[in-house]
Amino acid sequence: MCPSVPLPSPCPPGILFPYSSPQLWGRAALQPPVLLPTQRRTFSNNKILVELDTSSGVATMKFKSPPVNSLSLDFLTEFCISLEKLENDRACRALIITSAIPRIFSSGLDIMEMFGKSTEHYAEFWRAVQEMWLRLYGSSMVTVAAINGSSPAGGCLIALSCDYRIMVENPKYVIGLNEAQLGIVAPFWFKDTFVNTVGHRVAERSLQLGLLHPVTEAHQIGLVDEVVPEEKLQEKAAAVVAQWLALPDHARQLTKSMMRKAVLDHMLAHREEDIQNFVKFISKDSIQKSLSMYMEMLKKKKS
Numbered sequence: 001m002c003p004s005v006p007l008p009s010p011c012p013p014g015i016l017f018p019y020s021s022p023q024l025w026g027r028a029a030l031q032p033p034v035l036l037p038t039q040r041r042t043f044s045n046n047k048i049l050v051e052l053d054t055s056s057g058v059a060t061m062k063f064k065s066p067p068v069n070s071l072s073l074d075f076l077t078e079f080c081i082s083l084e085k086l087e088n089d090r091a092c093r094a095l096i097i098t099s100a101i102p103r104i105f106s107s108g109l110d111i112m113e114m115f116g117k118s119t120e121h122y123a124e125f126w127r128a129v130q131e132m133w134l135r136l137y138g139s140s141m142v143t144v145a146a147i148n149g150s151s152p153a154g155g156c157l158i159a160l161s162c163d164y165r166i167m168v169e170n171p172k173y174v175i176g177l178n179e180a181q182l183g184i185v186a187p188f189w190f191k192d193t194f195v196n197t198v199g200h201r202v203a204e205r206s207l208q209l210g211l212l213h214p215v216t217e218a219h220q221i222g223l224v225d226e227v228v229p230e231e232k233l234q235e236k237a238a239a240v241v242a243q244w245l246a247l248p249d250h251a252r253q254l255t256k257s258m259m260r261k262a263v264l265d266h267m268l269a270h271r272e273e274d275i276q277n278f279v280k281f282i283s284k285d286s287i288q289k290s291l292s293m294y295m296e297m298l299k300k301k302k303s
């Protein structure tokens with residue numbers, strides 16, 4: 001669904017006002033409160049399972065890409081296709097994102113996509129990362145991250161791009177933008193999304209140190225909104241969604257747009273430059289070496 005305002009291609013269909021068409025905002029918002037039989041629509045691909053309950057308008061998306069739900073080019077493509085389908089489905093008003101892999105929400109960008117590849121590949125990969133963020137951060141749906149495992153870097157970005165984050169209480173789980181630990185730098189739109197959630201000072205310290213925060217600390221700094229036992233996660237996510245859906249869609253969506261527009265506009269205005277920056281940065285020998293050492297360290301940790 002292309003917007004009335006011209007956008008750099010490809011056109012991100014779910015991006016909020018002024019990009020998305022006002023006709024999309026209505027969705028099921030003002031439906032009379034009749035009791036409808038529960039109806040489920042399911043679609044799935046190799047990496048992601050989506051279940052849409054058409055009576056409540058709530059979709060649940062489960063990442064299922066073993067071993068660690070890393071965000072490969074294939075994963076990002078499937079993710080964007082799924083988001084687009086839901087965004088364009090008038091029966092869908094809210095999305096809960098969670099993982100089907102035990103202990104891991106998402107391990108972030110697939111490091112192998114950023115290592116030893118051509119510049120064309122890096123550009124294609126980075127455009128896909130941007131596209132994912134544009135669609136999720138700019139989504140007109142209510143979005144809730146039900147974080148049932150560790151969520152470093154790109155995984156944390158997915159959670160940060162949602163409207164609300166609920167994380168499972170577990171001393172082993174961590175979340176954060178740890179790019180600096182890999183010798184790489186989170187781009188400005190990762191940083192802006194983080195700052196908009198936790199504030200400048202907390203973000204600055206966390207980014208500079210590449211911190212992965214344990215769950216309790218993540219809650220204390222506002223990186224996650226709520227912490228619950230594993231068995232309560234789905235129930236809590238459903239309750240949060242119900243609370244957000246109780247408002248008229250147009251009012252919530254315009255408010256969301258007002259809060260996020262500056263960051264989305266900034267990224268769209270610098271999208272091509274950002275791709276060139278990424279390609280130049282990631283192609284450097286020193287950065288390739290850092291990534292290689294990091295992968296080695298992950299492997300050693302196992303043995």
Ligand SMILES: CCCCCCC/C=C/C(=O)SCCNC(=O)CCNC(=O)[C@H](O)C(C)(C)COP(=O)(O)OP(=O)(O)OC[C@H]1O[C@@H](n2cnc3c(N)ncnc32)[C@H](O)[C@@H]1OP(=O)(O)O
Pocket residue numbers: 067068070071104106107108109110111112150152153154155178179182184185186187277278281282295298299302
């Ligand atoms: C202008 C320039 C801008 C550049 C910006 C770039 C922004 C980058 C964003 C990112 O997201 S970078 C990725 C950051 N991710 C991480 O640091 C996570 C690394 N992984 C882990 O910490 C752990 O793997 C885990 C997720 C906590 C899971 O631990 P667990 O013990 O359960 O599994 P492992 O044995 O460690 O891993 C299994 C298997 O998966 C491989 N792997 C893990 N993470 C990644 C990944 N992000 N990409 C690719 N592959 C990954 C790991 O090496 C293991 O592989 P095998 O040894 O089994 O082959």
